[in-house]
Amino acid sequence: QVQLVESGGGLVQAGGSLRLSCAASGRTFSSYGMGWFRQAPGKEREFVAAISRGGGKTYYADSVKGRFTISRDNAKNTVYLQMNSLKAEDTAVYYCAATYGSSWYVVRPGVDEYDDWGQGTQVTVSS
Numbered sequence: 001q002v003q004l005v006e007s008g009g010g011l012v013q014a015g016g017s018l019r020l021s022c023a024a025s026g027r028t029f030s031s032y033g034m035g036w037f038r039q040a041p042g043k044e045r046e047f048v049a050a051i052s053r054g055g056g057k058t059y060y061a062d063s064v065k066g067r068f069t070i071s072r073d074n075a076k077n078t079v080y081l082q083m084n085s086l087k088a089e090d091t092a093v094y095y096c097a098a099t100y101g102s103s104w105y106v107v108r109p110g111v112d113e114y115d116d117w118g119q120g121t122q123v124t125v126s127s
Contacts, residue, residue: 001027002026003024004022004097004118006120007023008121011126012126014125018086020081020083020094020121020123021078024077024078029072029074030054032053033050033098033106034079035097035109036097037096038095048060048094052105052106055074056105061109079096090123091123094120095117097114099114
């Protein structure tokens with residue numbers, strides 16, 4: 001099991017940027033793929049972005065493609081989500097998650113494919 005702690009959320013105006021971080025501890029960070037998900041009030045948790053174990057492959061939801069960038073630093077046990085050109089509809093609680101058993105270049109977009117989750121960080125975009 002890995003412990004995940006998100007940070008970097010907050011209130012930002014539409015068109016602005018935020019960078020989320022997720023610090024991991026408890027297992028070898030490069031042994032699992034990572035993902036970011038979000039959940040808005042009254043909606044189901046949805047996939048945002050995923051990155052492979054080595055960072056060489058990424059995958060994005062269509063709604064954030066071209067605006068968000070996921071990255072990881074295995075030496076710092078941290079995964080990031082750079083969010084640019086934010087929109088009101090990006091308002092949600094953002095969660096990072098870890099998935100085990102994937103190959104080095106595999107990314108996983110499914111909520112059910114992830115094993116451990118952080119507590120979430122609120123992102124609010126004002127229009």
